[in-house]
Amino acid sequence: MMDNAMFDESRRDFLKSAGLLTVGAATIPWTVQGFSPNSDTLRVGLVGCGGRGTGAASQALKADKNTVLVAMADIFADHLEESYKNLAAKHGDKVQVPKTQRFVGLDAYRKLLNSGVDVVILASPPAFRPQHMEEAVAAGKHIFTEKPMAVDVPGLKRVLDAARKAREKKLAVVSGFCWRYDFPKRAIFSKIVNGEIGKVTSILNTYNTGPAWQKDRKNEWSDAEFVLRNWPHYTWLSGDSIAEQAVHSLDMMSWALGDKPPVRVFGTGGRQVNTGKELGNIFDHFAIVYEYENGVKGYHYSRKQSGCSNSYLVEVSGTKGHALIDCMKSKHIITPHEGQPWEYRGDKNDMYQTEHDELFASIRKGQPINDGEWMTQSTMLALIGRMVAYTGQTITWEEAWASKEVLVPDNLQWGQTLPAPMAVPGITKLL
Numbered sequence: 400m401m402d403n404a405m406f407d408e409s410r411r412d413f414l415k416s417a418g419l420l421t422v423g424a425a426t427i428p429w430t431v432q433g434f435s436p437n438s439d440t441l442r443v444g445l446v447g448c449g450g451r452g453t454g455a456a457s458q459a460l461k462a463d464k465n466t467v468l469v470a471m472a473d474i475f476a477d478h479l480e481e482s483y484k485n486l487a488a489k490h491g492d493k494v495q496v497p498k499t500q501r502f503v504g505l506d507a508y509r510k511l512l513n514s515g516v517d518v519v520i521l522a523s524p525p526a527f528r529p530q531h532m533e534e535a536v537a538a539g540k541h542i543f544t545e546k547p548m549a550v551d552v553p554g555l556k557r558v559l560d561a562a563r564k565a566r567e568k569k570l571a572v573v574s575g576f577c578w579r580y581d582f583p584k585r586a587i588f589s590k591i592v593n594g595e596i597g598k599v600t601s602i603l604n605t606y607n608t609g610p611a612w613q614k615d616r617k618n619e620w621s622d623a624e625f626v627l628r629n630w631p632h633y634t635w636l637s638g639d640s641i642a643e644q645a646v647h648s649l650d651m652m653s654w655a656l657g658d659k660p661p662v663r664v665f666g667t668g669g670r671q672v673n674t675g676k677e678l679g680n681i682f683d684h685f686a687i688v689y690e691y692e693n694g695v696k697g698y699h700y701s702r703k704q705s706g707c708s709n710s711y712l713v714e715v716s717g718t719k720g721h722a723l724i725d726c727m728k729s730k731h732i733i734t735p736h737e738g739q740p741w742e743y744r745g746d747k748n749d750m751y752q753t754e755h756d757e758l759f760a761s762i763r764k765g766q767p768i769n770d771g772e773w774m775t776q777s778t779m780l781a782l783i784g785r786m787v788a789y790t791g792q793t794i795t796w797e798e799a800w801a802s803k804e805v806l807v808p809d810n811l812q813w814g815q816t817l818p819a820p821m822a823v824p825g826i827t828k829l830l
């Protein structure tokens with residue numbers, strides 16, 4: 400094993416040249432049995448050890464031959480241990496997370512940030528993202544962050560601010576808006592943005608699927624534990640399904656329009672089928688219209704009800720043609736008004752892997768990717784859509800951006816009762 404003092408010296412040089420040197424991190428000695436770090440090893444920490452976080456950690460370990468998972472954090476020990484078991488079985492020596500580096504609890508992420516990691520994966524429910532992002536940037540970590548970026552506007556502003564600080568500090572911020580890392584989508588959206596279907600006149604986008612998973616209450620769980628284990632069903636935790644899932648379709652709409660914000664938004668939504676008292680307070684359908692400056696309209700439909708027809712697509716109409724992006728059928732077709740249709744026939748990739756391949760390559764090159772502005776704007780499209788559905792009002796972008804409503808409780812405690820007020824259009828106010 401390499402001598403720790405020597406290791407620290409050469410690692411410090413490497414981190415400096417890669418723009419990676421962060422307070423404290425480079426000098427923490429590493430003494431885990433069997434782990435032989437070298438001067439350019441990148442140490443990865445995982446915050447939020449659920450399905451997506453475990454997948455992202457796996458992709459980080461495959462993205463770069465010299466990455467090692469060295470710390471994990473979750474609020475639930477059972478989630479963390481399951482994830483650890485799966486990752487260790489799959490990646491062997493690249494998973495070096497001794498018990499002392501497995502942090503559990505509401506402040507587990509903070510302990511992880513202080514444990515000598517270089518890159519963090521933020522994959523908890525979105526309610527916690529602003530706090531996790533802010534502290535990760537303050538601690539000088541490169542970040543892979545899952546979407547959506549926040550559940551309310553004050554939280555989103557914190558994320559935007561943190562992403563801008565990350566840019567100043569030359570830290571990477573790669574977002575989990577995975578379609579932006581998909582080769583077929585990159586090909587078709589670059590054609591749209593470059594005018595191949597003329598001027599865009601309208602966009603339809605859908606995310607119509609079944610309901611989210613739900614876990615039955617256990618006697619030994621406190622109310623807070625039940626709620627946190629069923630986070631997709633609570634607006635304060637997930638942002639509602641338009642933010643937690645359908646945001647992918649809104650992100651593609653935004654992409655087609657060069658990531659310009661709409662002027663005003665109106666629409667409707669409700670909770671008609673998934674109404675059980677153990678099912679939190681989210682809506683189960685949304686129909687939202689986004690009006691842009693030049694008269695372009697974006698029409699969004701999302702639904703999470705079983706037994707209905709499903710669709711997950713974006714259709715872009717332009718003055719010279721039409722583009723279809725069908726995520727369920729993996730179809731990418733441009734049909735011009737004149738001439739032959741085009742269909743993507745190039746290489747297909749695993750977009751989740753590409754996110755990490757490009758993240759780590761950008762760190763190694765010293766030119767870190769920063770998705771900060773557009774990832775917060777795409778999240779904002781979902782938040783304004785939810786505000787419109789909850790209040791029943793037409794809301795301008797400026798009014799929504801001025802919202803002061805904070806949904807996430809301050810200083811969350813396990814013993815806390817967590818109310819789940821139900822929005823009622825026409826009565827619920829924009830705060």
Ligand SMILES: NC(=O)c1ccc[n+]([C@@H]2O[C@H](COP(=O)([O-])OP(=O)(O)OC[C@H]3O[C@@H](n4cnc5c(N)ncnc54)[C@H](O)[C@@H]3O)[C@@H](O)[C@H]2O)c1
Binds near residue numbers: 522
């Ligand atoms: N980009 C995509 O395609 C995609 C796919 C799935 C999920 N996601 C996103 O990834 C995130 C996680 O989703 P998931 O499906 O993995 O959910 P999950 O429930 O499987 O995992 C979330 C994990 O975070 C833990 N957690 C909760 N609060 C925490 C906190 N304060 N600190 C640390 N850990 C905490 C939970 O205990 C759980 O283990 C969500 O934001 C979701 O929208 C993105």
